[in-house]
Amino acid sequence: MRGVAGGLVAIAISAGVVAAAAAGWWPNLVLVVGCLVVGGVGWLLVRRPAGAHVVLGVVAVAALCQVPGLLSAPITSTDAYRYVWDGRVQLSGSSPYSHVPLADELAGLRDPVLFPGLSPADRTGVTGPPSVPHNPAAVAALSADDSRTRINRPRVPTIYPPVAQAYFAAVALVTPWSAGTFGLQVAAAALAVALTALLALELKRRDRDPRWALLWGWSPIVALEASSAAHVDVLAAVFIVAAVSLATRRRPVLAGLLLGAAAATKLLPLLLLPAFTAVRRRDLRTPLVAVGTLAASYLPHLLAAGALVIGFLPGYLTQEGFSDGSSRSAILALVLPPEARQLAAGLLAVTLAVLALHRHDREPIAVTCCWLYGAALLITTPTYPWYGLPLIALAVLANRFEWLVVPAAAYLAYASFGHDDRQGLIYLTAAVMVLSVITVRHRPVLQNRFDELVGARQH
Structure with a gap:
């Protein structure tokens, strides 16, 4: 009965968050409180032995949590409309890297859903x-x-x-134009549920309680950003978790293929390359295959669009402050001038990469990926909170639940857009919470090393 009650609470929270957002007011507090409640439900559930059908139950509730988001158009962003357009352009034989949505050359692809103010005859x-x-x-x-x-x-x-473009095209192939973003919303919801199953089975394989997968599958954040907003970050999260799972099973080539696919979905997973690099064993297969997969995926588009295949990436980096030296880093902005932030962010990134290489054989790869991805988000503090979706999955897989505060804090910062100091303080609070938990977890190790140093000096 406790599991049924927990599932009903999770479904109600998902519906409440989606309804609050759709009503026109930003449900930040509802979302954060909802995440805390789901976490509490998870803690209560795992205090009793798991049943025979525990994985099926977690996955079933995860599927129901995705339903409310399917009942409205995307809420947190309009990215899904771009996804629909990119898929449609590819099916027409053109490249979304070579043409912009307002281009008259593609006027025949317009419809009232994507272009309510333009007809195919308009110029x-x-x-x-x-x-x-x-x-x-x-x-x-x-x-x-x-x-x-x-x-x-x-x-x-x-x-x-x-x-990501292949995914958009595949969904566009089976989605009528009149359905708008609905096909992508269904696809994202299915991916979120599939990842719930993958996490639950992987946790069970590692002799951990598979019910902890509910922190992903029942999360209000996942409900808001998968079935509602249809963000492609869900697909990247699936690839990342699958890559980590295969890496732990000593399947470096397949892990590299999936990590490369993740990077070719949303470039951010490239940050995880150091976690997959076994320097001591001189095994570079996973990172090399990942980079090769990413490069190979660009080849057909390079042949079709030439140098235009870079798309809007330079413009995006400019908007986020990475080209003029100011960078986006909201935490660093609290203490550093614009011209120093990029240098500091770069030094921190290099330090983290070296630390990840050093930790490769000293801790599970899921743990390294979790703190590496989470720390990268805290350094860069991206404007868009759905970038944290893979971090939620990694936190569950790595048993590092403290990192879940980072995606939750991102929504509070998102609602504070334009208030840089407030955003920085929100992210800083999340960073302090994460570091506090890490310090408590490693306190015995730190104490032993301190005692060893003191003893060495006394002798």
């Missing part, structure tokens, strides 16, 4: 290959939204890598 005057300026003010002007379309940044090319 925008936007023609020719896209060009992304380097000046931050010019990039901001070019990437402004247009009321005639629901697609964000309709004057710039896509930013999404090739595996």
Whole structure:
């Protein structure tokens, strides 16, 4: 009965978060409290022996948690409309890297769902290959939204890598134009449920309680960003977890293929390469295969679009402050001037990469991936909280639940957009919470090393 009650609570929280967001007010506190409640439910459930059908129960509730998000259009962002467009463009034989959504060459692909203010007969005057300026003010002007379309940044090319593009095209192939983003929402919901099953089975294989997979499958964040917003980060999370699982089974080539697929879905997983690099054993198969997979995925698009295959990536980096030296790092912004932030962020990133290489054979790869991904988010503090979806899955897999505060804090920071100090303090609070838990966990080890140093000096 406790499991049934917990499942009903999780479903109610998911529905409440989605309904609150759809009603027009940002459900930050509801979402954060909901995550805490789901975490408490998980703690209560694992205090009693698991039943015979525990994995099926967790997955079934995860599927029901995704239902509320399917009942409305995307809430937290309009990215899904770009996904629909990119898939449609590819099926037409064109490249989303070579044309922007407002281009008149693709006017025949417009419909009332994506372009409520433009018909196929209308002309925008936007023609020719896209060009992304380097000046931050010019990039901001070019990437402004247009009321005639629901697609964000309709004057710039896509930013999404090739595996994400293949996913968009596959979903577009089976989704009627009139359905809009619904096909992608269903696909993202299915991926979220599949990842719940993968996590539960992997935890069971590691002799851990598979019910901890509910921290992913029942999470209000996953409900909001999968079936509602259809963010492609869910697909990246699936690839990352599968890569980690295969790496622990000594399948380095397959792990590399999946890690490369994750990076070709959302470039951020490239940050995990050091965690898969076995320097001491001189085994570089996983990182080499991952980089090769990423490069190979770009080859068909490179042949079709040439240098335009880079898409809007330079413009995005400019908007996020990585090209002018200011960087996005909200925590570093509390103590450092703009010109010093990028250098500090770079030094921290290198330090983390070296530490990950050092820790490769000293801790489970899931643990290394978890803190490496989480620390990267705390350093860069990206504007978009759904970037933290893979971190939720990694925290569950690694049994490092303290990192779950980072995606939760990201929503509070997202609601504070434009208030840089407030964003920095929110992320700083999350960082302090994470470091406090890590310190408590490693206190005996630290105490022993301290005693050894004191003893060595006394002798």
